[in-house]
Structures are given as C-alpha cells and as structure tokens.
Amino acid sequence: MSDTSIARPFAAGNNTTLAGIGLMVFGLFLFGANDVMGKWLVADHSVGQMLLIRSAAALLILAPFIWRERATFFSVERPFIQIARAFCGTAEVALFYWAVAYLPLADVMTFYLAGPIYVTALSALFLGERVGPARWAAVVVGFCGVLIALGPSITEFSWPSMIALAGSLGFSGLMVMTRLSRGTGDLQLISFQIIGGLVFGVVAAPVGWMTPSTNGFLMMGLLGIISMCAYLCVNRALKLAPASVVVPYQYTLIIWAVVFGYAFFNEIPEATTLIGAAIIVGAGIFLFVREQAQKRLRRRHEVQPATAEVPLEPRA
Template sequence: MSLPSKISTHADERSARLAGIGLMLLGVFMFSCGDALGKYLVSTYAVGQLLWLRACAALVLLSPLIWRQREAFFRIERPTLQAIRVLLSTLEVAAFFLATVYLPLADVTTYYLACPIFVTALSGLVLRERVGWRRWSAILIGFGGVLIALRPSAQTISWPAMIALGGSLSFSVLLLITRLLRATPDIVMATSQFVGTFVMGALMSPFGWVTPSPRSLVLFAAAGCISVTALICVNRALKLAPASVVVPYQYSMIVWAVMFGIAVFGDKPKPATILGAAVIIGAGLYIFLRERKLGREEMAVNPPA
C-alpha cells in the first residue's frame, strides 16, 4: 500500500473513532432523557405497560424505514447471535425500569456505569481488541469518580439492586455482540430490539394495567421516540469504533443524572457528586485525547508498504 493510501486509511479510521465517540455521547444523553421519563411514568404505570407502549411508539416511528429496507430483514447475518442480542436487550430494558420502581435513579445508574469495566475486560477476550494500561487506568479512574459521586447505598445487596446489576451485565454483553454484528443494518438492529420489548411488554402489561391519560400517552410516545434516537446512535457508535473506545463515555450519564435530578426530581447535588463528575469528565477527555494522539502517531511512524 502506498504512503498516501496508508495516510488516508489511518485518517479515515481516526475520523470514524471520533465520530463513534460523538454518537455515543449523544446516545447516552438521549438514554438519560428516556430513563428520567421512564422513571416518572413507572411511578404510576406498570413496567410492562411502559415497555409495550414505548415499543409501540418506536415501531410506528420506524415503520417507514422498515418498509423501505424490508429486504435487509431477509438477509440477517448470524441469526443465533442476533436472537441472543434481542433477548439480552429485552431483559436489560425490563431490569432497568423494574429496578427504578424500588431504587433511586442514581443508584440504578451506578450499576450501569460499571459497564465500561465489564466491556473493557471482555473486549480483549471476545473482540481481540487491544486495551493498553493507560486506557485501563483512565477507565478505573472514571469508575472511581462514579463511586465518589454516587456513593452506593447500603441497599447494594437488595433484590432490586441485584436486578439492576443483572441488567448492567446484560447490557455489557449486548454492547459486545453489537460490535460483533456491526455489518447488520442499523434499522434491523433497532427494530429487532423494539420487537423484543414489544413482545415482553405485551405479556407483562395485563398485570397491573392502568388506563393512561391523553397526557401520559404523549409521554409514552415521547419515550419511544427518544429510545429510537438513542439506540441508533449507540449502535452506530459501536460500528464506527472499538467497544473499548466508545463505551467508557457512558460515564457522562452521571452528568445528566445530576442535571435531571435538579430539574425534574428536585435533587440538590452534593459536593461529592460535583467532584465525582469532574473526575469522570477528566477521565473521558483523557481517553478522547489519547485516541487522537495514537491516530497521529500511527500516521507518522508507519512506513509505506
């Protein structure tokens, strides 16, 4: 390969990684919006009802794209792995919102912010991605910031907490499988996940059904639209960049958790929360700058073929 071609290839790879990071940040923000909205809704309605109506709205929103790309659904790669991914996605969403019925949103978020640790540990084994000691250090520092900010409560051994932890593990494996299936079209990935939650929600919703008001129907529809945007952003991020690069940016959840806590639930952040958020942001920026530096170094030292 000629030098210009190699430079172009490295530049494209670096741009893809940076785009993946940006999409992950946007996806995390949208998920945080949906999480806050979902917790608000499950204070009145059953979790199954949230899953079903949220999935209904998402599938209606996606229907034009599903029809336009319908042929892609008949050429799905690795169907067994796709089915496992849908199952994990469905269980993860149900576990998250079920846990928020009994635990504060911040506590549930604590468990999910452990995902970068799980993903980084597994990405070397499952995806054969190289994770250097600097990135490991930044990830561990970022997780330390999470502990400073949220200070897990004495409820860490409760059943709701175990449900949240199980959801976190499911989400971690889901992210790795998404990376493995990155050749699958975005619309197929998103649709299959919402079909899974639609089925589970339909099975669960008759238990504890509460007839929603018109205002609540609007909120359910908004939850579906938000989840579509978030899911597509995260799936695309995992296609563009290695999981160990983009997943640590889930730490930005704590920033949004603090902001939504103030704006929606009237929570006042403690000094420890502010300090932890600063540590998390610093660790994330370090990983981002490290990626840029590595990209430049590769372009400079790799000789032409």
Template sequence: MSLLAKFSAGADDRSARLAGIGLMLLAIFMFCMGDAIGKFMVATYSVGQLLLLRACAAFAVLSPIIWRQRAQFRNLERPRLQLLRVLLSSLEVAAFFLATVYLPLADVTTYYLACPIFVTALSAIVLRERVGWRRWSAILIGFCGVLIALRPSTQTISWPALIALGGSFSFSVLLLITRSLRATPDVVMASAQFAGTFLLGAVMAPFGWVTPDAGSLALFALAGCIAVGALLCVNRSLKLAPASVVVPYQYSMIVWAVLFGFAVFGDVPSPATIAGAAIIIGAGLYIFLRERSMGREDTGVSAPG
C-alpha cells in the same frame, strides 16, 4: 490539491465533526428525558406496560422507514447472534427501568457510566483484543469508582443497585455483539431492539395491569418517540464523526440525570454517587483517549434506557 481545496475539505471535516458532537449531545439529552419520563411512569404503571406501550409508539414512528427499507431485513448475518443481541437489549432496558423504580435516576445512570470500562475489559477477555497495562489500570480505577457509588456493605447494598449494575454489564455485552454485527443496517438493529422490548412487555404487562388514561398514553407515546429520535441522532452522529470524537460526550448523561432527577423527583445525589461518577468518567475518558491513540475508533456506546 490546491490550498483552497484543502481549506474547504478541512472546513467540511470540522463542520461534520461539530455536527456529530451536536447530535450526540442532543441524543443524550433526549435519552435522559425519555428515562425521566419512564421513571415517572413506572411509579404508577408496571415496567411491562412501559416497555409495551413505548415500543408501540416507536414502531408507529419507525414503520415508514421499515417499509421503505424492508429489503434490508432479508438474509441477516449471524441470526443466532442477532437473537442474543435482542434478548440482551430487552433485558437491559427492563433492568434499567426496574432499577429506577427504587433508585434515583442519577444513581442508575452512574452504574451505566461504567459501560465503556466493561466493554474494554470484555474486549480483552472475550475478543482477545490487546489491552495494555495503562488501560487495565484505568479499568481497575473505574471499578473502584463503581464500588464507591455502590457503597457495598451489609447495610447499604440493595437488589435495585445490583439490578442496575447487572443491566450495565448486559448493555456492555450488547455493545460487543453490536460491534461484531457492524454490517447489519441501523434500521434493522433499532427495529429488532424495539421488537424485543415489545415482546417482553407483552409478557410482563398483564401482571399488575393498570388501564392508562389519555394523559398517560400521551406520555408513553412521547417516551417512544423520544427514544426513536435519540437513536437516530446517535447513529447519524457516529456517521458524521469518529466514535473517539463523539462518544466521550455521552458522559453528559450524568449532568442531565442529576438535573432531571432533582427537577422532577426532588432527588439529590449522594456524595458517594458524585465521587464514584467522577472516577468512572475519568477512567472512561482515559480509555477513549488510549483507543484513539491506538487508532481504534470502533469502541462506541449508545445511551441506555
């Protein structure tokens, strides 16, 4: 290969990586915006209504893609595992928005920052992947960060915090299953997730139904469209650049969660939340660096909510 060809290939690779990073940052911004809209809506409407109407809007956007790629929905691999993934995804989204009814957006996001740590721990326990003492140390430090943010005591621990932490753990199991179903097309996975939230929302929505006005319907539709756009950006980002390059940028979600929480709801994160988030991010980034040095770039995560 000539020097010019090598230079061009290197430039193309750098351009793809930069594009992947840019799309990941855009996706995280969109996810956090959608989460803020969701938190705003569940102050008036039920979580079931949010899940139902958000999924309807998502399907309206996805329907042309689903129709064009309908052949990919046949003969899915491991259907029982696919069903478990949809169930976990639906419960996780419901837990996230239920927690935001009672907790600041930054607090809920902090618990979800622990997902890479949970994934690494579960990979060793469930998938029997080799995890050395350095990463186990990072996992333990990350759990300490979770405990600091959770502030466990008889006076401060709450069910919403436990729901958020449970949602984070469910999301981690979801990621492990997704890793096992890598052969499943992206459109199938995304559609299945929205189908699950649609069905769960249809079951929950009649309880405490509040008829939305035109403005609220527009916000529900916006939340669904944003979720689809963010999901497509994440998938494209992971195709343009290795997971070990773009996934650490998902930690920018805590910045947007703090900003949206303050701007929209007047929430100011507590020192414990900030300290816990910093420890979790540090531990998670170390795990990602170890994954990259070990040559394992398939430990990717998607933003919650």
C-alpha cells in the same frame, strides 16, 4: 490556487464536525428526557406495559422503512448475535426503568456509565481482544468507582442497586453484541432491538397491568419515539464527526441525570455517587483514548511495507 479554495474543505470539515457534536449533545439530551419520563411513568405503570406501548409506538414509526426494505430486512448474518443483542437491549432498558423506580436518576446513570469499562473486560475474556496492563489498571480503577458509588450497598444488601448493576451489565452486553454486528444495517439494529422490547412487553405486561390514563398512554408512546430519535441522533453524529471528538460527550449523561433528577424529583446525589461517577468517567475516557491510539497505530501499520516491524497495537 487561491486561499479561499484551500480554506473551503477545512471549513466544510469543521461544519460537519460541529454538526456531529450538536447531534450527539442533542441525542444525549433526548436520552436524559427519556429517563425522566421513564422514572415518572414507572411510578404508576408496570415495566412490562411501558415496554409494550413504548416499543409499539417506535415500531409504528419505523414500519414504512421496514416495509421498503422488506426484501432484505431479515437477511442478516449471524442471526443468533441479533437475538442476543435484542435480549441484552431489552434487559438493560427494563432493568433501568425498574431501578429508577427506587433510586435517584444520578445513581442509576452512574452504574450505566461503567458500561465501557465492562466492555473492555468482556472483550478480553470472550472476544480475544488484547488488553494490556494500563487498560486492565483502568478497568480495576473503574470497578473501584462502581464500589464507591454503591456506598452502603457494599456491606448492606440493596436490591435496587443490584438491579441497576445488572442493567449496566446488560448494557455492556448490548455494546459487545453491537461490536459483533458491524455488517448489519442501522435500521435492522434498531428494529430488532425494538421488536425484542415488544416481545418482552407482550409477555410481561399482563403481570401488574394498570390501565393507563390517556395522558399516561400518550406519554408511553412518546417515550418510544423520543428514545428512537435519540438513537438516530447519536448514530448520525458518529457518521458526521470522528468518534474521538463526539464519543466523550456521552459522559454528559451524568450531568443531565443530576440536573433532571433535582429539577423534577428534588433528588440530590450523595457524595459517594459523585465521587464514584468521576472515577468511572475518568477511567472510561482513558480507555477510549487508548483505543483510539491503537486504531491510529494499526492504520500506520497498514501503510508500512510488509517487512516493517511495526506492532499491531501497543501494550496498553
């Protein structure tokens, strides 16, 4: 066998991984752009009408694909999980837009980056997943990062910070519900989430409705299309490259938040925000690395003889 024939699979694998990294980075850039547009729009429009127009535009793009899958589109296992997931997804988006109306982008993003830390705690409490001492320690450290990022809000009530914190909990709920939806197709997952936003928009839009300009209307529609494209890029990245390679890139969102916040709104993050963000990112990466180690250990256990004494997962 020639050296060339041996090299080809590795080259192909490297190209696929690079494509996955590129899609993840681009998807996160789109999420950053979505956040900037949302902050700009919420200054003159209500959150309800933003979600209404945003969701309608995204659903319009998805309509042909939904129609093609119409025979099985609503045939999902555990529909209550999908309803709960749509609720959490709608809540986290609405609360994010509400929070950035009062807080810098970097502050709000810092709270949202704590999502994986909350997920670890919620998974142990409600899903029965085993979480060892090391991972619980990382959860505690991550919570300390959140408290540092809150800054004066710890001793002096700041309801915008509480909104951002509530939104990050909604984001965590979305991730937990997604874990419970592994058998549901991507089209259904994103469509149900968008439908949830549309329902919220229909109910909430009349409250504080401000007739948008043509540019405002188009921007809100573009908001939905950009967020949908960002989701698709991230999802495709996870299929092209190992999660252990591409998932840590999600923490570049704080970089986009700082850069875009300064470039478009002249926002300079407080030192406490940056310190808290660094602690949260460190704790989140540690939790992710431990989870990947557990998966490798489980796979190793599966190929052992049935009598082999191999633990299913380490005491993290």
